[in-house]
Amino acid sequence: MSGSSPSLAMLKSVIGALILTLLPLPSWLEVIRPGFLALTVLYWSIAAPRAGGITLGWICGLLLDAFEGPVLGEHALALAFLAYIGVREHQRIRSKPIFQQSLIVFAALATYEVVLFAIDGWSGHALTTPVRWLPTLTGALIWPAAAAILARSYRPQT
Amino acid sequence: MVLDQRFDWLARAHSVLQAATYPVELAVSSPIEAWRWLQNSLASRDSLEAENQRLRNRMRDLELRSMRFDALAQQNAALIGLRHSLPPVAQRWLPADIVNVQLNSLRQRVLIDRGSLNEVTAGQAVLDDDGVVGQTMHVGPWSADVILITDPEHALPVEIQRTGLRTIAVGAGDSTSLGLPYLPANADVHVGDILVTSGLGGVFPPGYPVARITEVHKDTVQPLAHVRAAPFAHLDTDRDVMLIWFRHDSPASPLAEHNGELTSGDRRFQPLAVPPKPQQPATTAPTATAPASVKKSAAKAAGAKAGTAHKSGAPAGKPGAAARKPEPPSP
Numbered sequence: 001m002s003g004s005s006p007s008l009a010m011l012k013s014v015i016g017a018l019i020l021t022l023l024p025l026p027s028w029l030e031v032i033r034p035g036f037l038a039l040t041v042l043y044w045s046i047a048a049p050r051a052g053g054i055t056l057g058w059i060c061g062l063l064l065d066a067f068e069g070p071v072l073g074e075h076a077l078a079l080a081f082l083a084y085i086g087v088r089e090h091q092r093i094r095s096k097p098i099f100q101q102s103l104i105v106f107a108a109l110a111t112y113e114v115v116l117f118a119i120d121g122w123s124g125h126a127l128t129t130p131v132r133w134l135p136t137l138t139g140a141l142i143w144p145a146a147a148a149i150l151a152r153s154y155r156p157q158t
Numbered sequence: 159m160v161l162d163q164r165f166d167w168l169a170r171a172h173s174v175l176q177a178a179t180y181p182v183e184l185a186v187s188s189p190i191e192a193w194r195w196l197q198n199s200l201a202s203r204d205s206l207e208a209e210n211q212r213l214r215n216r217m218r219d220l221e222l223r224s225m226r227f228d229a230l231a232q233q234n235a236a237l238i239g240l241r242h243s244l245p246p247v248a249q250r251w252l253p254a255d256i257v258n259v260q261l262n263s264l265r266q267r268v269l270i271d272r273g274s275l276n277e278v279t280a281g282q283a284v285l286d287d288d289g290v291v292g293q294t295m296h297v298g299p300w301s302a303d304v305i306l307i308t309d310p311e312h313a314l315p316v317e318i319q320r321t322g323l324r325t326i327a328v329g330a331g332d333s334t335s336l337g338l339p340y341l342p343a344n345a346d347v348h349v350g351d352i353l354v355t356s357g358l359g360g361v362f363p364p365g366y367p368v369a370r371i372t373e374v375h376k377d378t379v380q381p382l383a384h385v386r387a388a389p390f391a392h393l394d395t396d397r398d399v400m401l402i403w404f405r406h407d408s409p410a411s412p413l414a415e416h417n418g419e420l421t422s423g424d425r426r427f428q429p430l431a432v433p434p435k436p437q438q439p440a441t442t443a444p445t446a447t448a449p450a451s452v453k454k455s456a457a458k459a460a461g462a463k464a465g466t467a468h469k470s471g472a473p474a475g476k477p478g479a480a481a482r483k484p485e486p487p488s489p
Contacts (some may be wrong), residue, residue, distance in 0.1 A: 015182065022186040022259040030260065066175035067183065067269065067303070068262045070311075072168050125311060127264050129331070 006048045009154035014060055015042050021064070031131050035140035037064055038112055041079050042105060043150045045086030057083030070125035078115040082108060082114075098144045100122050106140035172308070173274065174283045181303070183269060189259035199376075248363075248404040252276060255303065255398050263407055266309035266329060266393070268292075272401060273300045281361055289367040289390030290314070290355060291399050306393050307368065307395025308333050316368050321346050324356045327368060333393040336369050338385040343376050345383055363404055404480040 017036040025033060037060050044052045061076030068075065085108050086093070093104055113136050120126050168185050256271040261267040270298060272278050274297050284291045292306040307314050308329040314336075317324040323345060327336045351371045357364030369387035376383045 005424045018179075019186050020181050022183055022261075024187075024190070024258050062175060063179055065174070065178045067259075070265075072172050072175070127310070129264065133263055 006044070006051045006154045009150075010044055010048075010052055010056065011156075013044070013150055014039075014056075014154060019042060022067070032134050032138045033090075034135050034142055035109065035112070038082055038109060039105075039139055039143065039146045040150065042086045042108060043147055045083040046090045047151070048154070049090045050085040052083070054080050054083045057081075070120065070122045074116060074123075076118045077119065078112050081115055082112045085111065087146050091124050098147070101147070102140050102143045105143045106136065109136045109139045113135075114151060159311075173298050174295055176273075176296060176301060176303075180298060180301045183257055183259045190258045191365045221384040222253065239369050248402050252278075252403075253398055254401050256396060261303065261313075264331075266292075266306040266331065266333060267295070268304050270302050270304055270401075271300065271401065272417075273298045273302050275299050276401075277403075278401060283362050283366075283404070285366065285400045285402060286391045286396050286398075287400075288392065289369070290362060291391045291396065292391065293361050294401070306333065307389060307391075308336060308393055314362070314368065315356045316353040317356040318347060318371075319352040319354050321349075323347070324358070327353060327387065334388060335372070336387045336389055338371075338387060339382065341378060341383045341385050343378070343383045346386060347371060347374055349374055358440070419447065426463075 005044045015039070020036040021033075023140075041052075041060050044056055045054075057079040058076050061079035062073070064075040065072050066081070089104075094103060096104065113133060117127075117132070139145040254272040257269040257271055258295055259269055261269055270284070276487045278294055280294055280297050280299050282294045284293060290307055292304045292309070292312065295303040295305045297303075305312050306329065307327065308327065310329050310331045312329045315324065316327045316338075323341075325338055325340050325345075328335045336353075338347075338353075349371055353368040353371065355362040355364055355366045355368055367390050368387045371385060371387045373386035374383060375385075406454060
């Protein structure tokens with residue numbers, strides 16, 4: 001460990017992901033916009049599990065809740081859970097080729113979306129359009145690109 | 159989450175978070191704003207003049223239309239039995255800009271650049287120059303979330319202007335249509351009817367234009383008609399909106415939510431306290447030989463007084479219970 005802490009890169013990438021999340025897009029692009037913040041959290045919990053981990057997920061989730069969630073803490077819980085999956089399985093995921101990584105990411109994002117869906121339903125803000133599951137797919141599709149971009153900002157020492 | 163949902167304990171935390179994310183939101187929106195500003199400042203003289211002319215015409219039209227409005231309002235006030243002319247129901251209004259960010263792709267929400275520092279409160283009416291836009295939801299210090307009337311979670315009490323039939327308009331999830339799912343198949347409703355707010359629900363006063371009916375399907379086997387309406391407000395192209403504060407003493411103001419509760423009724427119509435019994439004057443004591451009886455009757459009177467005081471205390475306490483904060487209206 002040569003003192004290159006990933007926290008600065010983390011902060012930058014989280015802000016970048018927030019901006020990408022908020023950017024107004026035409027409506028057909030809007031529905032397939034992947035969850036950039038979820039991808040970022042997942043990447044950091046796999047690449048640097050000890051640096052951010054679940055805390056990073058929780059904080060990012062709170063930020064997301066501030067402008068998106070019907071109830072405070074919804075995304076915080078879901079992203080913390082996603083980070084937990086990433087941290088727990090980081091060694092197994094890292095050793096996989098990128099295509100298989102995408103499949104795992106798909107499963108992880110689907111879990112994340114299920115948590116959100118469940119909380120939406122329990123708190124009485126249910127959204128049952130099938131459109132809400134599209135970002136899971138696009139998230140998995142852009143995972144190779146996102147991982148490559150994020151890897152440039154910080155190289156994990158294994 | 160349960161705390162946030164059931165109580166308002168986390169409202170402060172939410173407001174702080176909203177303040178924290180506001181700079182990011184502004185930063186995201188700033189390039190687009192800058193582009194607009196550039197376009198505006200480079201606009202040619204011709205187009206400015208044309209716009210000026212258009213606005214002038216519009217102002218003249220509006221003035222012509224509102225010329226007889228004051229007289230009509232007075233006449234109407236007299237007709238519905240109010241002797242004094244009504245104060246205008248809108249007390250104060252404040253223009254607000256829509257910050258150009260996408261809050262949630264699946265819900266119809268926008269962010270405006272006014273918050274609790276501008277005395278904006280949650281559940282406040284937001285209008286634009288053509289109709290109802292929505293109401294504020296989460297309020298931060300400098301910004302507020304607005305839930306649009308087209309959000310699938312938003313239900314707006316409306317009435318059909320032509321017939322006075324009251325119903326509820328529910329958002330359909332896209333910015334161009336509202337659904338009226340609770341109209342029976344035999345309801346008198348036609349394409350082209352205008353929906354206005356009905357004044358129920360405690361957010362919007364009656365009479366503000368909402369939408370025009372665009373589609374009516376009546377199926378004889380279905381108990382309910384399938385009715386769609388297009389909102390008047392330009393929900394997808396609006397850049398500035400109006401926040402309205404309503405005068406609560408105006409009879410046309412929306413009924414505040416805490417005035418009535420189904421279980422205990424309207425506070426103003428609680429049964430009156432029993433009036434205190436008139437105290438027996440001491441001079442009516444028949445003879446001087448009955449000081450004991452006088453004392454007794456005085457004691458009785460005092461007891462009666464205490465009793466009535468107790469009784470009158472009870473209804474005074476009851477509205478206190480009735481004033482208990484009800485569940486916030488779910489938007």
